[in-house]
Amino acid sequence: MQIPYEVTPRPDTGVNNAKLGIWLFLASEVMLFGGLFAAYVFLRMGADAWPGMETFDTHVMATRADQILSVPLATLNTVILIASSVTMVLSWAALKMNNFKQFRLQMGLTILLALGFLVVKAFEYGDKFSHGVAPETSNFLGIYFVLTGLHAVHVTGGILVNAYFWGPGAKMWTQGSVRAKAHFTNRIEVAGLYWHFVDLVWIFLFPMIYLI
Amino acid sequence: MADHHAAPHEAHAEHKAGFWRTYWFSTDHKVIGIQYGITALAFLLFGFILMLLMRWQLASPGVEIPFLGALTPEMYNQFGAMHGTIMVFLGIVPLAVGAFGNYVVPLQIGAIDMAFPRLNMASYHFFFWGGVVMLASFFVPQGAAKAGWTSYPPLADIETMGQTMWLWGMVLLITSSLLGAINFITTIVQLRTEGMTYFRMPFFVWAQFVTAFLLLLAFPPLEAAGFLQLADRLLDTSFFLPSGLVTADGPLDVSGGGSPLLWQHLFWFLAHPEVYVLILPAMGIVAEVLANNTRKPLWGFRLMVYSLIFLGIMSFIVWAHHMFITGMGTAISAFFQVTTMIISIPSVIILSALIITLRGGSIRFTVPMLFALGFLPMFGIGGLTGLPLGLAPTDIPLHDTYYVIGHFHYVVAPGTILALFAGIYYWFPKMTGRTLNDTLGKVHFWGTIISMNCIFFPMLIQGLAGVSRRLFDGGLAYSFSEPVLEYNMFMSIAAAALFVFQVPFIVNLIMSLRKDRNVKKANYWDATTLDWSATPLTPVAHGNFETVPHVYRDPYEYSVPGSGVPFLSQDMAPQDDGPSEATIEVVA
Amino acid sequence: MAAEMTVQEVKRHVRVYLMVFGALLVLTLVTVLVSYLDMSLAPALAVALFIAIIKASLVALYFMHLISERQVIYWVLVLAAAFLVGMFALFISSLLDQAEVAVMLMGAGVA
Numbered sequence: 061m062q063i064p065y066e067v068t069p070r071p072d073t074g075v076n077n078a079k080l081g082i083w084l085f086l087a088s089e090v091m092l093f094g095g096l097f098a099a100y101v102f103l104r105m106g107a108d109a110w111p112g113m114e115t116f117d118t119h120v121m122a123t124r125a126d127q128i129l130s131v132p133l134a135t136l137n138t139v140i141l142i143a144s145s146v147t148m149v150l151s152w153a154a155l156k157m158n159n160f161k162q163f164r165l166q167m168g169l170t171i172l173l174a175l176g177f178l179v180v181k182a183f184e185y186g187d188k189f190s191h192g193v194a195p196e197t198s199n200f201l202g203i204y205f206v207l208t209g210l211h212a213v214h215v216t217g218g219i220l221v222n223a224y225f226w227g228p229g230a231k232m233w234t235q236g237s238v239r240a241k242a243h244f245t246n247r248i249e250v251a252g253l254y255w256h257f258v259d260l261v262w263i264f265l266f267p268m269i270y271l272i
Numbered sequence: 273m274a275d276h277h278a279a280p281h282e283a284h285a286e287h288k289a290g291f292w293r294t295y296w297f298s299t300d301h302k303v304i305g306i307q308y309g310i311t312a313l314a315f316l317l318f319g320f321i322l323m324l325l326m327r328w329q330l331a332s333p334g335v336e337i338p339f340l341g342a343l344t345p346e347m348y349n350q351f352g353a354m355h356g357t358i359m360v361f362l363g364i365v366p367l368a369v370g371a372f373g374n375y376v377v378p379l380q381i382g383a384i385d386m387a388f389p390r391l392n393m394a395s396y397h398f399f400f401w402g403g404v405v406m407l408a409s410f411f412v413p414q415g416a417a418k419a420g421w422t423s424y425p426p427l428a429d430i431e432t433m434g435q436t437m438w439l440w441g442m443v444l445l446i447t448s449s450l451l452g453a454i455n456f457i458t459t460i461v462q463l464r465t466e467g468m469t470y471f472r473m474p475f476f477v478w479a480q481f482v483t484a485f486l487l488l489l490a491f492p493p494l495e496a497a498g499f500l501q502l503a504d505r506l507l508d509t510s511f512f513l514p515s516g517l518v519t520a521d522g523p524l525d526v527s528g529g530g531s532p533l534l535w536q537h538l539f540w541f542l543a544h545p546e547v548y549v550l551i552l553p554a555m556g557i558v559a560e561v562l563a564n565n566t567r568k569p570l571w572g573f574r575l576m577v578y579s580l581i582f583l584g585i586m587s588f589i590v591w592a593h594h595m596f597i598t599g600m601g602t603a604i605s606a607f608f609q610v611t612t613m614i615i616s617i618p619s620v621i622i623l624s625a626l627i628i629t630l631r632g633g634s635i636r637f638t639v640p641m642l643f644a645l646g647f648l649p650m651f652g653i654g655g656l657t658g659l660p661l662g663l664a665p666t667d668i669p670l671h672d673t674y675y676v677i678g679h680f681h682y683v684v685a686p687g688t689i690l691a692l693f694a695g696i697y698y699w700f701p702k703m704t705g706r707t708l709n710d711t712l713g714k715v716h717f718w719g720t721i722i723s724m725n726c727i728f729f730p731m732l733i734q735g736l737a738g739v740s741r742r743l744f745d746g747g748l749a750y751s752f753s754e755p756v757l758e759y760n761m762f763m764s765i766a767a768a769a770l771f772v773f774q775v776p777f778i779v780n781l782i783m784s785l786r787k788d789r790n791v792k793k794a795n796y797w798d799a800t801t802l803d804w805s806a807t808p809l810t811p812v813a814h815g816n817f818e819t820v821p822h823v824y825r826d827p828y829e830y831s832v833p834g835s836g837v838p839f840l841s842q843d844m845a846p847q848d849d850g851p852s853e854a855t856i857e858v859v860a
Numbered sequence: 861m862a863a864e865m866t867v868q869e870v871k872r873h874v875r876v877y878l879m880v881f882g883a884l885l886v887l888t889l890v891t892v893l894v895s896y897l898d899m900s901l902a903p904a905l906a907v908a909l910f911i912a913i914i915k916a917s918l919v920a921l922y923f924m925h926l927i928s929e930r931q932v933i934y935w936v937l938v939l940a941a942a943f944l945v946g947m948f949a950l951f952i953s954s955l956l957d958q959a960e961v962a963v964m965l966m967g968a969g970v971a
């Protein structure tokens with residue numbers, strides 16, 4: 061049994077099933093992160109003071125987020141994530157040019173960059189904990205941990221998916237027919253759409269949490 | 273559309289799958305639909321039994337229940353919270369969307385399966401394990417969640433472990449619904465067969481289509497809220513806890529500064545569209561049954577579809593009518609009152625169109641038709657009693673009284689559940705290949721509708737008299753409730769009667785196993801839609817059709833003048849002009 | 861994205877991707893530098909949101925190929941965006957409509 065339009069686009073909609081499916085999923089993700097951002101706005105507007113906690117070194121009430129969070133580390137992470145988005149789209153382009161070696165290289169870079177993002181994140185979290193603060197310290201830190209934590213979960217998910225396509229999943233290309241190769245390219249495009257979305261969330265998260 | 277001609281019955285040739293593959297990890301939408309159906313019916317029964325225990329307590333406070341002893345207030349609260357949760361998230365939605373949607377939608381649009389069969393299987397298993405987590409929460413220390421199905425903080429934040437289980441269970445159920453919604457939308461957009469344009473889709477498919485969008489876009493904010501409440505409970509944050517909160521154990525040791533209202537906003541952002549998730553598939557089922565049994569097209573089909581879409585969009589901006597008593601400002605309150613009044617218009621249009629459909633029909637009073645007819649006035653009462661709750665001046669005195677309970681139960685119990693029964697009786701011959709007994713069905717119908725009214729109508733009266741919901745003693749402690757207190761016993765007896773009248777239904781299901789109940793005809797109801805007209809005699813194999821049908825006409829061409837036949841099914845080719853050119857209208 | 865593309869077309873796409881990469885890096889730098897200007901909340905928020913929206917649009921249009929996507933995808937996104945905007949608008953206006961919050965924000969020089 062062959063489900064129609066798994067690989068080729070349906071003529072009247074112009075997309076294949078997976079393409080529509082992933083965009084629907086991303087639409088729901090927009091609402092998920094949107095709900096959290098709305099909660100952030102709601103809490104912040106209703107708060108007496110924001111960030112509403114003391115700085116680590118001088119122990120005065122902080123007036124800006126960057127007195128508590130590390131902007132340099134977050135900027136580094138922004139660059140890492142953007143770079144990984146570029147390598148992701150290049151890995152797809154490599155498949156389009158029928159260059160599997162280049163795909164492996166770019167996809168491998170994507171995974172390494174994503175791991176790098178998590179390492180930097182871990183240092184950031186570790187720094188907070190070493191100062192004796194935790195999500196419970198203030199709603200500012202609470203929403204910081206929940207938003208960046210959920211984002212990190214998404215990054216981890218992306219790493220797993222990409223690692224699968226880098227490794228065992230790539231059999232579809234190396235041992236497959238022309239149709240299977242097209243199918244694999246579609247899969248990389250779909251995985252890419254997810255990965256770019258993770259990048260996109262960070263693009264909003266970074267200024268809203270760290271800079272404002 | 274070359275893909276469509278792939279022989280759908282190849283499945284026959286595949287080597288026979290084992291028991292687990294066939295019945296538990298199946299990727300066939302029909303099997304998954306039946307899995308959803310059986311599980312959801314079991315949960316409905318369980319939720320109903322919880323309610324019977326509560327009604328025992330309300331009718332005779334403190335009197336011991338056989339085998340269980342007297343209900344404690346804690347147990348009462350657990351049963352109340354879990355009754356709501358189970359009925360909504362584990363009973364009605366899985367039955368309406370998971371079971372009927374899964375089974376019927378691909379058949380009605382001429383698809384050989386859902387677009388993502390394995391994702392479909394995953395949805396069911398997320399749902400199943402979500403249900404298991406919910407049930408397991410009864411057995412953890414201090415029992416299940418007892419902060420109501422709405423889980424309002426601050427109470428829910430400082431509740432027992434059952435509340436954490438509730439949240440994890442909800443995360444699983446939400447995941448299930450999201451995956452299901454993605455699958456439904458993709459299936460409906462991508463897998464409609466040749467000639468099945470959007471406006472040739474049966475109303476039931478339309479209802480599922482809009483419902484899927486509601487699930488897709490309204491559920492994630494509740495998931496976000498769920499994560500925040502989990503953080504409050506597990507990481508001691510105070511997203512929903514204001515400063516200076518004091519409980520019986522003294523001041524709470526939290527940083528504070530949060531807002532209980534934030535939860536209510538996020539919760540009702542989902543939960544109002546959820547009301548339409550409960551009702552739209554029911555309207556879809558009723559429309560199918562009505563058209564089939566009046567033997568005429570639905571009146572105002574396009575108008576109904578436009579109303580459906582309008583209803584879906586509006587349902588996202590009415591949520592705060594659940595929050596009029598939260599100290600909301602007058603301007604924003606006025607906004608939500610206006611949108612609430614506006615959203616009642618498309619509901620009325622759909623209901624009116626369904627009633628007008630009856631006019632001039634030669635009605636077959638089959639059992640599914642009885643249930644569908646029962647739905648119309650019951651949903652009408654449910655909708656009309658909702659109007660006073662949509663306006664702040666009348667909502668404020670009625671809020672959190674039994675009036676509210678009466679109102680929304682009229683919508684979902686005699687409303688949606690009657691429609692779901694109509695669906696069960698209507699599609700049972702296709703799903704199982706067996707017929708149900710008419711007499712038992714009629715006893716089931718009359719018993720159900722009468723006892724449901726005896727349960728819920730007195731609630732409206734009690735609520736108007738001011739009796740609060742969620743009272744352990746049913747209002748005994750308040751002198752003002754004395755004149756309406758006697759209804760409690762009456763309602764409880766009616767609830768027991770409702771239980772008794774489900775016995776004929778269960779007996780009917782069991783008796784249908786008898787061999788002489790075999791369905792002899794693939795199109796059992798003489799229906800025009802593909803689920804009946806194009807599928808073979810049950811059992812329908814994985815792949816659904818012997819040849820994938822082409823669609824040539826609108827969904828409900830019953831009694832077409834001059835056609836010379838009683839009905840024209842959607843896949844019946846026009847006779848003189850050969851295969852029609854008008855196949856796919858390009859919608860992109 | 862069109863199903864079939866020639867190698868030349870893909871190569872042209874790759875050049876665009878690299879240009880977008882450069883633009884994203886520059887914009888990241890700008891948004892960080894602007895945050896050190898010590899503006900009050902309202903203009904700082906406006907600038908940060910403006911830059912974030914440009915960056916997000918670049919990612920969505922070029923990396924996610926939205927610039928040449930099909931109508932059905934646009935519909936899904938328009939729907940999600942509309943509900944998202946509605947949610948924000950109603951959350952914020954319900955807060956502003958509560959007198960005490962509005963007064964507090966006024967004091968902070970926001971509203």
